[in-house]
Every structure is written in C-alpha cells, then in structure tokens.
Amino acid sequence: TPRIFSGIQPSGGLTLGNYLGALKRFAALQGAGAETIYCIVDLHAITVWQQPEILRARIREAAAAFMAAGVDPAQSILFNQSQVSAHAEMAWLFNTVARVGWMYRMTQFKDKAGKNSENASLGLLAYPALMAADILTYQATAVPVGEDQKQHLELTRDIAAKFNHDYGVTHFPITEPLIEGVATRVMSLRDGSRKMSKSDPSDASRINLTDDADAIAQKIRKARTDAEPLPDRIEDLKDRPEARNLVNIYAALADETPGSVLARFEGQGFGAFKPALAELAVASLSPITRKMAEYMADPAEIDRILGEGAARADAVAQPILNRTKDVMGLLRSK
Ligand code: AQP
Structure with missing residues (x-):
C-alpha cells in the first residue's frame, strides 16, 4: 500500500x-x-x-x-x-x-x-x-x-x-x-506577491484557525484588492494577484473550480464578492475553530x-x- x-x-x-x-x-x-x-x-x-x-x-x-x-x-x-x-x-x-x-x-x-x-x-x-x-x-x-x-x-x-x-x-x-x-499557494491578504504565513508579522495578512467570525469577516473586508469587476475566466486575473487569491480561496473552501466561482460573480466587484467570501469562510472555519477549542480544553x-x-x-x-x-x-x- x-x-x-x-x-x-x-x-x-x-x-x-x-x-x-x-x-x-x-x-x-x-x-x-x-x-x-x-x-x-x-x-x-x-x-x-x-x-x-x-x-x-x-x-x-x-x-x-x-x-x-x-x-x-x-x-x-x-x-x-x-x-x-x-x-x-x-x-x-x-x-x-x-x-x-x-x-x-x-x-x-x-x-x-x-x-x-x-x-x-x-x-x-x-x-x-x-x-x-x-x-x-x-x-x-x-x-x-x-x-x-x-x-x-x-x-x-x-x-x-x-x-x-x-x-x-x-x-x-x-x-x-x-x-x-x-x-x-494561498497568498497574504495584504500583499498578493507573498505567501500567507503563520510567522508574518502582520496579523491582518492571514486568517488564523483560531480567529472568530468577526475577525475573519474583518480581515476579508480589509483584504487588499483592486477596483475592477471580476472577469469570467481565471486567466484574466493573471495580473491581479490579490483578486486571484481571493477567488482561489473561495474555490478551495467551496470545493469548486475558480471558473465556476467566476461564472457566478462575473461583472461584480469586491463589494459583492467579499461579503460572500466572508460568509463562506466563517461557515467553513467556525466548526473547526470550535472543535479546536474543545480539544484544547483537555x-x-x-x-x-x-x-x-x-x-x-x-x-x-x-x-x-x-x-x-x-x-x-x-x-x-x-
Ligand atoms: N500559504 C500557503 N498556502 C498553501 N499551503 C501552505 N503551507 C504553508 N503555507 C501555505 C503548507 O502547509 C504545510 C506546513 O507548512 P509548515 O508549517 O511546514 O511551514 P511553512 O511552509 O514554512 O509555512 P508557514 O505557515 O509559512 O510557516 P512559517 O511562517 O513558520 O515559515 C506545508 O505543506 C506547506 O506547504
């Protein structure tokens, strides 16, 4: 085996x-x-x-x-x-x-x-x-x-x-x-050219598995992005590393392809995309954070x-x- x-x-x-x-x-x-x-x-x-x-x-x-x-x-x-x-x-x-x-x-x-x-x-x-x-x-x-x-x-x-x-x-x-x-390769929320890392001095650059729902939502709201609407193909995000990173995070959390995520958000800006991502991230990570706390209690x-x-x-x-x-x-x- x-x-x-x-x-x-x-x-x-x-x-x-x-x-x-x-x-x-x-x-x-x-x-x-x-x-x-x-x-x-x-x-x-x-x-x-x-x-x-x-x-x-x-x-x-x-x-x-x-x-x-x-x-x-x-x-x-x-x-x-x-x-x-x-x-x-x-x-x-x-x-x-x-x-x-x-x-x-x-x-x-x-x-x-x-x-x-x-x-x-x-x-x-x-x-x-x-x-x-x-x-x-x-x-x-x-x-x-x-x-x-x-x-x-x-x-x-x-x-x-x-x-x-x-x-x-x-x-x-x-x-x-x-x-x-x-x-x-999940990237920093503050800089699309750097890897998200547990030892980055900026806590705003990453989502910790111990972050509560408010912290997660706030970090995603403040994540660095641009003012362009989302395209329909991930290839078109080649020169927009921060935008691509958020779409990839969404896709990974939802077990979808980036293409199917973009199919839903095409033409929309981050004002619409970020709250949806925050909701998904909270829904996916909260059960993990809660279970971690249970294990840590013993x-x-x-x-x-x-x-x-x-x-x-x-x-x-x-x-x-x-x-x-x-x-x-x-x-x-x-
Ligand atoms: N940003 C990331 N995106 C995808 N995978 C990642 N990994 C780490 N960061 C990302 C993967 O997690 C596993 C464990 O990594 P590690 O703890 O051995 O150290 P690392 O790769 O050096 O990760 P960090 O978080 O950046 O730690 P520090 O800050 O201590 O160096 C590996 O499979 C890694 O690929």
Whole structure:
C-alpha cells in the first residue's frame, strides 16, 4: 500500500494557508487505500528561536487543529516529531549524504536566514535533511504539501537517490510530491506577491484557525484588492494577484473550480464578492475553530493521543532506521 507522510511546524498558530494547502488534504487522503502518517514537526520549529512555554502550547494547538480538520488518530498516525528519535538519528545519517551546496541553494533558507546568514542556526541550513529523514524514515511514497515545499521535496528525492547509488541498494523510495488543487499557494491578504504565513508579522495578512467570525469577516473586508469587476475566466486575473487569491480561496473552501466561482460573480466587484467570501469562510472555519477549542480544553488527552501516535510511528520507523544503519556499515547489537 502507498504510504503518505506529511508534517506541519508548530512555529505559530496555523493559518488558512496551512488548512487549505495541507490539513484539509491530509484529512481527505485518509482511507483512500493509503497509510497516512502526519507529524507536528517540532524539531523543525526550533531551527528558529521558540519560547519554550509557547512552543509547548503550539504543539498541542497544532494537534487540535489536525483533529478538528478531520485527521482521525485512529485512521492515521498523528504524533510530534521529537517523541520519535528515529527522525533525528536518520537526519544525522542524511547530513553525511547531502552536500553543503544543496543546502545553500534552498530558497527557504535564503528567505529565513536573511542577509546575515552566517548567524542563522546550523539547523536552519540542515532543515531539508531533517525533512528528508521525516519522510524516508517511513519509506513514504507520497507527500502532500503546498507549492512552497516543492524544492525541499526535490532535495529529499536527491538524498534518496544518492544514498541508493552510493550504497548500491534500492532502500529508499523516490517520493512523489502531491501538490494538487487550487490552494497550493494561498497568498497574504495584504500583499498578493507573498505567501500567507503563520510567522508574518502582520496579523491582518492571514486568517488564523483560531480567529472568530468577526475577525475573519474583518480581515476579508480589509483584504487588499483592486477596483475592477471580476472577469469570467481565471486567466484574466493573471495580473491581479490579490483578486486571484481571493477567488482561489473561495474555490478551495467551496470545493469548486475558480471558473465556476467566476461564472457566478462575473461583472461584480469586491463589494459583492467579499461579503460572500466572508460568509463562506466563517461557515467553513467556525466548526473547526470550535472543535479546536474543545480539544484544547483537555491538554492531557492531547498528550495521550500524541504519545500513542508516537509509539505507533516508532514501530514503523525503527526497523527502517536499523536497516539503514546496516546498509551503511554501522554496528548495532542484535
Ligand atoms: N500559504 C500557503 N498556502 C498553501 N499551503 C501552505 N503551507 C504553508 N503555507 C501555505 C503548507 O502547509 C504545510 C506546513 O507548512 P509548515 O508549517 O511546514 O511551514 P511553512 O511552509 O514554512 O509555512 P508557514 O505557515 O509559512 O510557516 P512559517 O511562517 O513558520 O515559515 C506545508 O505543506 C506547506 O506547504
């Protein structure tokens, strides 16, 4: 059976971008004849500074968001990365396979390290090797992600191929990225050229999964747009990134194509479109926000679920890690 793996960083409150690009699809992929393994990647989050108490809360909040979005811990394995030591061990092995030059080429490293990259954590540079470890420790065959993770997935494939080649084995699969749908890159509500991101300093740029109905409606009302009416074809929004983004968000929330959304709103301006989008967003997200709050009310239960998920993940990961060590000639007691 195909095995699907994906993760989300608890580096902030999750956004509509994380929901449409990741969580909603994670839930949809369950029970479709594949094994699904989903991870809150806390070891990735600490590649930039995290306040310990806040991080702990955000790991639980992310777990609540997964479940509220429909990830069922009985159907999928749901856990946090640092509880399964195979991730960190495999990442070290991959640090010896990956090349330094591969890491410097990553656009996410360049973006997050900024001008003073000498001062970035070594972990931020090695981030993609840990991500390859997350995926390949389960020999996962497919990874659903948003567009921004495409380059890291190509690096995962490069690491798998180099490992297999260097050691003359077919140990690791060449994982397929699943970048599908109209919401693979949800943009900021304030700037149509930037990705909606949980770590954007402007709260108005994103919709948080914890936002209430008023906040959602207000952010959509204030979203940057233009004064033109909507056309009937999405291609005609090529040079209007903010407008295109809102139409794509509508389509993704409604499970429609952008074309069918435009067929309904053609010729209308944002005075009509924004209230309709706000209503749809509130109707879609409110049940998730409510369920998240219910889960968050019982942190001990979240910890129990994550602990159980970690034990199941560990059972899959250990034999693959052991086999990797054997292939590399590392001695272990049997
Ligand atoms: N704007 C987005 N549109 C579509 N998909 C998105 N994803 C993130 N932002 C968008 C997808 O969500 C998954 C988890 O992402 P992540 O938490 O690993 O980190 P990220 O991609 O770096 O996302 P953020 O929100 O921008 O986090 P920060 O601000 O911490 O860097 C991935 O599948 C991602 O593609």
